[in-house]
Amino acid sequence: MSPETIQITLPDGAVREVPRGTTAAQIAHQISPRLAKEALVARADDQLIDLSRPLEQNTKVAILTPKDADAVQVFRHSASHLLAAAVLELYPEVKLGIGPPTETGFFYEFVRPEPFTPEDLEKIEAKMHELAAKDIPNERKLMPKPEALELYRNNQQQFKCELVEEKATDPMVSFYTTGKFVDFCRGPHIPSTGRIKAFKLMNVAGAYWKGKEGNPQMQRIYGACFVEPKQLEEYLQKLEEAKRRDHRRVGKELGLFTVSDQVGSGLPLWLPKGATIRRILEDYILEQERRAGYQHVYTPDLAKVELYKRSGHWAHYHEDMFPPMDLETEQLVLRPMNCPHHILVYENKKHSYRELPVRIAELGTMYRYERSGVLSGLSRVRVMTLNDAHIFCMPEQIKEEFAGVMRLVERAYRDLGITQYTYRLSLRDKADKTKYVENDAMWDLAENMLREAMNALGLPYTEAPGEAAFYGPKLDIQLADVMGHQETYSTIQIDFHLPNQFDLGYVGADGQLHRPVMIHRGVISTMERMVSYLIELYAGAFPAWLAPVQTVVLPITERQNAYAEEVNRKLLEAGIRSEFDGRNEKLQAKIRDAQLQKIPYMLVIGGKEAEAGTVSVRHRSKGDLGPRPLEQFSADLKQEIDMRAIV
RNA sequence: GCCGAAGUAGCUCAGUGGUAGAGCAGCCGAUUCGUAAUCGGCAGGUCGUGGGUUCAACUCCCACCUUCGGCUCCA
Incomplete structure (x- = not known):
């Protein structure tokens, strides 16, 4: 060579x-x-x-x-530069922040005294298309660091100065130019702007500089961006679909829940149909837990503030709690978690190693002072009821108990029809001492136990430092919504901290007092969050076992009302949630309304049916299924419900 | 909490300083009908709340409340 x-x-x-x-x-x-x-x-x-x-x-x-995901991210990054170039042409006075790719496109941050209006976005988008059409090359340049700082200082780009100061470790700093636009950037970029065609500016949002509260607020312009126009089209359609399924919209259409500013933000009211779904879920999970050896309790939503001081919640969590109520001799707080109450249930008697594990469960209602800006429908609320339990066990029982909880979770997901989920091991951020109770040995032990438990089950998981609870690490199960956004639903936490705080014990075989371990776990999450998920998963068309109304009886004319009411009564007596639509409307109108309410079965009753003692069955998605004897329909539907069939 | 947008009848939405509108839902009447909207009539609003500007405010200004999109946070 x-x-x-x-x-x-x-x-x-x-x-x-x-x-x-x-x-x-x-x-x-x-x-x-x-x-x-x-x-x-x-x-x-x-x-x-x-x-x-x-x-x-x-x-x-x-x-x-474009087949390579990293390449697409580079493409999107180049699109963010195109955005910045366009904005600088139109509004030369703006200060630049950062402009990275995102999962579906890109954003770029600007500071400008006036807000960007929707009309501004249109102009900017047009300018981007104009610059893209010119196929301007993206060129890399190197510059000594002091020179770079000088350049930005002269242009009064203080945020960029800060970035150069912090990020540039080499004496030479790399820049990229797109025509007149020059940006401090590690790169790489695609060769030129010509291929950037499939993008759409979506919105402008306030964002703190470097994502840190207290820092200046930037205007962040978000764009969706794909290599192929067809992909952008598909993405926009998916957004429409997500809007169609949005639980706030469907919840209103189907009369499931409402919020009233007279009650307050984040305090939803469950309407009869939503309450029915919730009740079914609650009954379901309580039954599953009974079978798994849990004991259910009721404990108060309030407690003295001292209880939470002892548990450590007050020190680590009181920002998220409603302020205490001052009474004559004491202060009460609304509980943000149920653990201390369950600990006191455990403490009610002395425990022998023979009784462990003790599994204390409750549909525990709790109150968290969520910041006003984050509240949303049923999914982010200030009052929530968690399918909560605390398992008190010996250290050597952890693995088996962990596996038992996982079995419960997987069973529940199967019955509810939930298939999209991933496991996340949420660990502490070792650098952030203030957020977590301090005891390195304890954390290491708990974190390793979770890892071992997951490995023993052979389940894949990702690790997420900084996501742990203040008292211990957790295994979170993340569900993905229509748009692919992940949210924690189920969680299992191993806790060595609270047993210490409360000096918990059990008598071992050796007659000595030992410290139990606590496992905190939520299987179907909060009723609020799970119902919101199910609404979106099914777009309101719940499987029969969850549907608030399972059948609606539709007489064709008033002459069949008597028989139809009888059919309705028999279904109700059989334990089926049925309604009777005796309105003076045409059959078609009744069917339309039942379809819009996503009722699984419509029972059409005409002269023939009344005569023969049958019902003509129409399913909301399968259509007309023909006539059959009422008893047969009723038995079939009962079976569908009992099997918890996902149809 | 922060940035931006929005709030008009139960719902969806028109209405740019001069007497508040439509469709659906509701009520009344007619119609008695076979698988996604029958016809007619009636009723329904201190235009989110409170201040201000003006002869006059749904409309302009200020403050607050709520909702939505983000940021931060999160079950």
Whole structure:
């Protein structure tokens, strides 16, 4: 090999000898013109680089196309630069923040005295298309750090100065230019703006500089962006679908719940139909827990503030609690968690190792002072009822108890029809001492136990530092909504802290007092959050076992009202949630209304049915199923309900 | 809590300084009908709340409340 050539190893193992200084773009050309056209960016020895970067030494090179997720992120990052370029042309006075890619596009942050209006966004978007059409190259430049700082100081870009100060570790700082727009940026970028076509500016939102409360507020312009127009189209359709399923919208349409500013923010009212769904869920999970050996209790929603001081909640959590109520001789608080109450239930008697594990469960209503800006429908509220339990066990029982909770979770998900979920091991952030109780040995022990328990079950999980509860690590089960957003629903937490705080004990085989371990767990989350999830999962069309109304009886004319009412009564007596629609309306209108209410079964009653003692069955999605004897329909539906069939 | 947008009849929404509108829902009447909206009539609003500007405010200004999109937070 002469000193003027270098060896390039391609992903398939092929080695090419090329002149030193050859670019990835040139290599792509050699491979195929089509690849060169598709290429967005290159990966050289596991690092993403511009296609135009000359290669100086032997390197493994991969040419990345839109099929590669990293390449798409680079594409979106370049789109954010296009946005900034457009904004600077229209509003040269703005100060720039950061502009990274997101999961579905990009954003860029600006500071400007006036807010960006929707009309501004239209203008900006048009300008972006204009700049894209010019196919302006994205060029990388290096500059000494002091010079970079000087440049930004002169342009009065204080946020950029801050970034250069913090992020630039090398003496030389890299910049990217897109026409007149110059941005401090690590890169890489796609070669030019021409391919950025499929984007749409979505909204402008306030965001703290560096995401830190107290920092200046930036205006963050969000855009959706994909390589192919078809993908953008699909994404926008998915957004529409999410809107259609939104539990706040469906909850209103189906009369499930409401909120009133006379009651207060985040304090939803469960209307009869929503309350029915909730009651079914509650009955269901209590039954599952009874079978799994849980004992259910009722404990008060209030307690003396001292209880929470002892547990540690007051020190670590009181910001999220409603302020105490001052009484003559004491202060009471609304509970934000149920653990201390359950601990006192455990403490009510002395426990022998023979009784462990003790599983104390409750549909525990609790109150959290959520900040006004985060409240939303049923999914973010200030009063919530958690399917809560605390297992008091010996350390050697943890693994089996953990597995038992997981069985409950998986059973419940199966019955509820929930299939999209992932496991997240939520650990403490070791650097953030204030957020967690301090005891390194205890944390390490609990974290390792969770890892072992998950490994023993052979379940895949991701680790998330900084997501633990203040008293211990947890295994969270994350459900994904229509848009793919993840939210914690089920959770299992191993806690060595509270048993210490409350000096809990059990008598071991050796006659000595030992410390039990606590497992906090929620299986179907809060009723509020789970119902909101189910509403969106089913878009309001609940499986029969969950549906607030399972059948509606529809007489064709008033002549059949008597028989139809009898049918309705028999269904009610059989334990089926049935309604009778005796309005003076045409059948079609009654069917339409029943369809819109997503009632699983419509029973059409005409002269023939009244005569024969049958019902004509229409299913909300399968349509007309024909006539059958009432008893047969009733038995079939009972079976569907008992099986908890997901139809 | 912060930034932005919005709040008009039960619901969805028109209404840009001069007497508050529609459709659906509701009520009354007619119609008695076979698988996604029958016809007619009636009723329904201190225009989120409170101040201000004006001869006159749903409309302009200020404050607050609530909702929505984000940020931060989170079951």
